[in-house]
Amino acid sequence: MEDFQKSELRIFSKRIRSHSFRIELDILSVIHGLRPAYLWDKCLASPEEIQNFVRAFTGRFSTSSCKYRYKILDVLVLEESVFVVNLEALIDHLGRLVNDSSFPFIDVSFHLQKPALVSAGQSLTMNVIQNVENELRKYWEIQQQTESSHEPSIIKLSCDTLWNLTALFGILLNFPVIYWYNLETQRKGDNCLGMTTLRVHHIFGQINFMGSLIHHEILSFSIPKCVHSQIQQKICMWFFMLKNIVSSLCCACFEDIELISEEKVLPAVAL
Numbered sequence: 001m002e003d004f005q006k007s008e009l010r011i012f013s014k015r016i017r018s019h020s021f022r023i024e025l026d027i028l029s030v031i032h033g034l035r036p037a038y039l040w041d042k043c044l045a046s047p048e049e050i051q052n053f054v055r056a057f058t059g060r061f062s063t064s065s066c067k068y069r070y071k072i073l074d075v076l077v078l079e080e081s082v083f084v085v086n087l088e089a090l091i092d093h094l095g096r097l098v099n100d101s102s103f104p105f106i107d108v109s110f111h112l113q114k115p116a117l118v119s120a121g122q123s124l125t126m127n128v129i130q131n132v133e134n135e136l137r138k139y140w141e142i143q144q145q146t147e148s149s150h151e152p153s154i155i156k157l158s159c160d161t162l163w164n165l166t167a168l169f170g171i172l173l174n175f176p177v178i179y180w181y182n183l184e185t186q187r188k189g190d191n192c193l194g195m196t197t198l199r200v201h202h203i204f205g206q207i208n209f210m211g212s213l214i215h216h217e218i219l220s221f222s223i224p225k226c227v228h229s230q231i232q233q234k235i236c237m238w239f240f241m242l243k244n245i246v247s248s249l250c251c252a253c254f255e256d257i258e259l260i261s262e263e264k265v266l267p268a269v270a271l
Helices: 002-006 014-031 047-059 087-098 126-144 165-172 225-248
Strands: 037-039 074-078 081-085 105-107 116-118 154-157 178-180 197-209 212-224 254-265
Touching (some): 014 037, 014 047, 014 081, 014 212, 037 165, 047 074, 047 081, 047 154, 081 087, 087 126, 087 165, 126 154, 165 178, 212 254, 225 254
Parallel strands (some): 074 154
Antiparallel strands (some): 037 081, 074 081, 105 116, 197 212
16 A cells, blocks of 8 residues: 555645545445445545546555455446445445335424434335436446446436435445435425434444554444434444454454444534
8 A cells, every 4th residue: 555655646636645545444444345335525526536546546456465345446426426336235235225114214304393213115215215226227237248347437326306315325325324304395404403412423443554553433423312212223233234244354454343422412413
């Protein structure tokens, strides 16, 4: 990785170079199967710049003796947001959710006095997941028939105006519970989470990277305390699954992961 830092990074903009170390750690969690997608949010970059970064970084693994779960990553564009994804893993992830009627959604619509659990059917999100899965599967099948399957591709999906992107993004990032609100009855982003006690969960990984053992936050998500007890078992099962993935890795890159929780009350919460 030292060679990558010194030579490959020179071709990228200063804003990417200044965040490259943390971005690489985030991409490692996708490479090793801890999540199917990473939201590129540490600096501004075009899809083409991100594609080149992913190509350069993952290319380092093509001749590595380290075994890892996935190596071919792609760039997924949804409106103005960009994700680095493992396409096959993401399709599998979406397929499992479509068939999981018990997956928890939390209704945080503005008109509610407090957040409340709703079923996947009530949230009207499963149709969106099915549509996204079908579109991504078309891209994947095309990739398998061409040499492009060995190169990062830029995949652009058109978003319906009725898609709840807050819920969709949470699903893509493999959160164990998803925030949802009714787009037909309120403005985008409005919610009832302000001044609500939240349990904020952070997943940290112990990562061997560039000769150092690094304590790095892989992802974080929040759950209103008022519904936490109803879905605590779901969170524990989800985290146990992540622990099993780390334990099964042949590569010593991820040594362990841990879950740390805290309570917060914020005057407003942006979604």
